[in-house]
Amino acid sequence: MQVSKQFPGASIDSLVYMGYLLKKSKDLSLHVPDFTLEEILYDVCDIFKLEKEQLMGHQRLREICIPRMIFSYIACKICKYGVSQVGRFLSERDHTTIIHHRRTVVNLLDNKQEEFMRYWNFYLKETKVYFSKPKA
16 A cells, blocks of 8 residues: 555644554554644643633743644644635634644654653644544
């Protein structure tokens, strides 16, 4: 099975992430993400025990900023929403803010920054957004 035929147009980041998720659960089939921004936001808020207003707000507390960056990364890189669309959704943020979120997440993942990796691994462990039951 060739990945390019299975997921045409998918980025390397999204393929690596989907591979991780597929390896994580053998009894569920991987569903190419087709979620709304609201569903992704609800998932992130639920996992990190935040209110929607906190994640969409402008507070710079680490406990809020890291989940906000994770939301931006998942929405853009995995679910293929545009940076402008994600920025508008997150309280009219500029698209460059979302680009910064994505780059920051990639850098933190590459460097395996300890605090960020705790948030990231917790998110991967708890998320239910990226799996769906096989359709009969």
